Amino acid sequence: MALLPIFSTTALGGDFDAARRQLAADIAADAARAATWTGRAALSPRVMAAMGRVERHRFVPAALASQAYLNRPLPIGEGQTISQPFIVALMSDLLDLSPGDKVLEVGTGSGYQAAVLAELGARVFSIEILPGLSREADRALRAAGYAGIMLRVGDGWAGWPEQAPFDAIIVTAAPETIPPPLVAQLRVGGRMVIPLGPQGAAQELLVVEKQADGDVVRCRVLPVAFVPLTGEGARR
Numbered sequence: 621m622a623l624l625p626i627f628s629t630t631a632l633g634g635d636f637d638a639a640r641r642q643l644a645a646d647i648a649a650d651a652a653r654a655a656t657w658t659g660r661a662a663l664s665p666r667v668m669a670a671m672g673r674v675e676r677h678r679f680v681p682a683a684l685a686s687q688a689y690l691n692r693p694l695p696i697g698e699g700q701t702i703s704q705p706f707i708v709a710l711m712s713d714l715l716d717l718s719p720g721d722k723v724l725e726v727g728t729g730s731g732y733q734a735a736v737l738a739e740l741g742a743r744v745f746s747i748e749i750l751p752g753l754s755r756e757a758d759r760a761l762r763a764a765g766y767a768g769i770m771l772r773v774g775d776g777w778a779g780w781p782e783q784a785p786f787d788a789i790i791v792t793a794a795p796e797t798i799p800p801p802l803v804a805q806l807r808v809g810g811r812m813v814i815p816l817g818p819q820g821a822a823q824e825l826l827v828v829e830k831q832a833d834g835d836v837v838r839c840r841v842l843p844v845a846f847v848p849l850t851g852e853g854a855r856r
């Protein structure tokens with residue numbers, strides 16, 4: 621019987637596995653600390669398992685791979701960031717997804733949040749305004765085995781009307797007002813998780829639920845700091 625060589629990626633993966641386990645512990649500690657704001661002492665086991673499966677080092681620039689499992693945002697180029705893992709986990713948790721849900725993400729960035737949503741069994745549609753970031757996210761997602769995620773380059777303020785309605789919408793850059801097209805594209809009973817507020821001043825993470833009459837109920841969750849939603853969002 622021929623012996624198969626053992627490649628060094630196994631060892632590398634092993635190193636990152638330990639770092640990912642530490643990151644899960646850091647996220648759980650942040651979740652406990654934030655419980656008075658979020659009302660959730662712990663994130664769901666499904667979300668924690670999804671966070672444990674996605675290899676964040678695949679979604680950051682190679683030079684930052686050694687920092688990929690720190691619980692903090694990192695630069696991904698073009699002045700943008702991959703969000704802090706705790707915030708990715710919390711936003712995923714707040715969406716309360718069921719497998720098969722159709723989810724719109726505004727702000728693909730690195731593709732990491734989209735991969736976490738795919739691990740939760742969602743059908744993911746993600747819009748990014750910067751073509752270079754969308755291309756790089758596409759490459760990283762395919763390389764990591766998430767070829768089913770649909771990406772589009774464009775202004776997420778307008779949503780993705782051809783694919784509406786969505787069971788859930790997640791916005792990963794902050795506008796100052798909730799984009800009306802996104803509310804229109806959310807199904808009745810659906811949830812949107814969105815940071816709201818000007819850059820450099822107080823922003824809040826909101827959960828927005830759409831009622832049968834088309835109105836929304838907003839619930840404030842946590843003070844946050846996100847990059848601004850550009851495009852039409854910046855003109856409102």
Ligand code: SAM
Pocket residue numbers: 700701702703726727728729730731732733734747748749750753774775776777792793846847848849850851852853
């Ligand atoms: N979800 C991303 C991830 O997992 O890496 C992090 C996103 S980063 C915090 C916010 C992203 O939103 C940036 O890539 C930015 O270019 C994008 N963005 C800003 N305004 C946008 C808009 N109007 N439409 C779509 N994307 C936008």
